Amino acid sequence: MGEEKTLIGNLNQKLQWVCLLLTYRCTSECSHCFTSSSTHKDDPMKLSEAQEYLEEAKRVGARRVWLFGGEPFFYFDLLLSIVESAKQLGLEVTTTSNAFWATSEESAVRRLCPLKEKGLEYISFSADPFH
Amino acid sequence: MGNDYIAFHGDLKGLLEKVETGEMIPKFQASHAPMGKFMTAFFVLNGIRHCVPLVHAPTGCTLQMSEWVRRMDCCERRGVPLEPVPCTIFDESDVIYGGEGKLLETVLEADKKYHPDLIVILSCCTAGIIGDNVEMIAQEAEKSVNARVLAIKSEGFGGDFRSGYEDAFKLIMELMEPPQEKRKGTINILGARVGPTATEISEDLKEIERLLDEAGIKINAEVAGGCTLEEIRRAREAELNVSWCYDWGQKLGDLMKDRFGMPYSRTGLPYGLKATEEWLLGVARPLNIEKEALEVIRREKEKVLPELSYLERALKGKTAIVEPSTVFNGPIRGLAMARMVEEFGAHPIVLNIHPYTIKERMPSIKYLLETGLNPEVILTPGVFRLGSYSMQSETEEELERIVQGYDNVIYFGSSDRYPDCPVVNLGLISRFPRFGFRGIQNIAKLVETALKDTSRPRSKLFKEMIYG
Numbered sequence: 001m002g003e004e005k006t007l008i009g010n011l012n013q014k015l016q017w018v019c020l021l022l023t024y025r026c027t028s029e030c031s032h033c034f035t036s037s038s039t040h041k042d043d044p045m046k047l048s049e050a051q052e053y054l055e056e057a058k059r060v061g062a063r064r065v066w067l068f069g070g071e072p073f074f075y076f077d078l079l080l081s082i083v084e085s086a087k088q089l090g091l092e093v094t095t096t097s098n099a100f101w102a103t104s105e106e107s108a109v110r111r112l113c114p115l116k117e118k119g120l121e122y123i124s125f126s127a128d129p130f131h
Numbered sequence: 132m133g134n135d136y137i138a139f140h141g142d143l144k145g146l147l148e149k150v151e152t153g154e155m156i157p158k159f160q161a162s163h164a165p166m167g168k169f170m171t172a173f174f175v176l177n178g179i180r181h182c183v184p185l186v187h188a189p190t191g192c193t194l195q196m197s198e199w200v201r202r203m204d205c206c207e208r209r210g211v212p213l214e215p216v217p218c219t220i221f222d223e224s225d226v227i228y229g230g231e232g233k234l235l236e237t238v239l240e241a242d243k244k245y246h247p248d249l250i251v252i253l254s255c256c257t258a259g260i261i262g263d264n265v266e267m268i269a270q271e272a273e274k275s276v277n278a279r280v281l282a283i284k285s286e287g288f289g290g291d292f293r294s295g296y297e298d299a300f301k302l303i304m305e306l307m308e309p310p311q312e313k314r315k316g317t318i319n320i321l322g323a324r325v326g327p328t329a330t331e332i333s334e335d336l337k338e339i340e341r342l343l344d345e346a347g348i349k350i351n352a353e354v355a356g357g358c359t360l361e362e363i364r365r366a367r368e369a370e371l372n373v374s375w376c377y378d379w380g381q382k383l384g385d386l387m388k389d390r391f392g393m394p395y396s397r398t399g400l401p402y403g404l405k406a407t408e409e410w411l412l413g414v415a416r417p418l419n420i421e422k423e424a425l426e427v428i429r430r431e432k433e434k435v436l437p438e439l440s441y442l443e444r445a446l447k448g449k450t451a452i453v454e455p456s457t458v459f460n461g462p463i464r465g466l467a468m469a470r471m472v473e474e475f476g477a478h479p480i481v482l483n484i485h486p487y488t489i490k491e492r493m494p495s496i497k498y499l500l501e502t503g504l505n506p507e508v509i510l511t512p513g514v515f516r517l518g519s520y521s522m523q524s525e526t527e528e529e530l531e532r533i534v535q536g537y538d539n540v541i542y543f544g545s546s547d548r549y550p551d552c553p554v555v556n557l558g559l560i561s562r563f564p565r566f567g568f569r570g571i572q573n574i575a576k577l578v579e580t581a582l583k584d585t586s587r588p589r590s591k592l593f594k595e596m597i598y599g
Binding site: 006007008011012018052056059060061 | 334337338559560563564569572573576577580583587588589590592593596
């Protein structure tokens, strides 16, 4: 019986980042989706609500916010505004998308450039047989 | 302090008196629904390996039980497989013509399919109302199968929380055979429930096993914490019975003492130094190995000296509010926790132990009072509101107001609470020992974290987002 299994380790773990699910609407309905997102849902988070959460995240010491869904690019204007608000609060911003909108180089640039301008630092893509 | 958020303020003895007279028990049981007879009997029997609990009932009773256990307690949370739970699927024609024939067939089928060592028939309300003779069917079935077959009349109306596990322990006693020999230095641990339907954590048991092993004490069986039928058969060969969860285990200890003359060591839960010493010496003295146990205690104590010293410095002079319902199933561990903090110089206040849990565990509460444990107790009106009382927002608001009434407070409970004082998050310890010397180390770590993190901002808003 090792010590590591019987004694509590380091508990000094602070809140590092907050993940906001902007919507449960998505282009796909993957069976493994932990939010059960689907094409039928239409329930984006309000901008004012998101701003409240961002301010709270900042207050309790978070450094990064991750904008997730559903597919957050369904509500692109909302996404842009939240990225801008987060950046203004000094939070690092990341988002995840299945890139349904990137059907050509031109359309990809049309989405990514404004996000970068508003302060998006990282983006990850879901690329697997489900998407 | 005003009393609009205080429903009871006194000590444990005072609360017990009010429960005994019925004064503190709500007439309609809206605020607390304890497990019934069927469920507690099932919980004990599930701790026997290769035992099939066979439910003589409509499918709902079995489904509810097995699904609840599977999803909430074993497979999905702890990776412990649930043993098969066959059911007679009582239907309307069984209610009219009786279900005994069907029960016999189901026992035969279960034996053929699972080859268990033991089959225990558990009857539910429908079978109880029409008067199916489950004990007779068990006797009949046993003639035709390889397994032992027994029955418990566990219909919900036939008893309460306590009667279910007491009857299950009585049944277990029927399986014990006269001893061929007395095995020196060997004990049975009674009241443990580790396995598919654990209500304790196995890490506590490991800590006990470690200390016993250090002292040279062998364990025959942990009843019913994953024991086998063979271990139960040989239980009378052990030199001593020892309580682990003395709430559930003490009945079996008392019964075995009365019927077989087996000595029984009963002490409180080993939280903190004093209780751990008492527990280990309570086992060692009847076995005449006190010297070895004292040596174990000396060695172990030396290892935790920094933690002991820290806990004394950290807790001395503080008011410790212990809220068991937020992290524990019943009041007993909360009361053990209260004793531990008192040992290190804090004044414990036990918050919101529901009167029903006092009623259910009456013999254990009386025993604790006999040992001198009689902490201050506060109950708030939120405890009696409709629904599950443990995490109600009402009790949370009341806690916050209570904390404001004391100086130098520290709270022991769940991190879901937001009182304006350091919060010792007992939920973090659920996968680590709380018992014994390692428990002292772990609890010291939690207290240290709570005191260090007092100024760390917390977010009620995020709690609402996640839990509603």
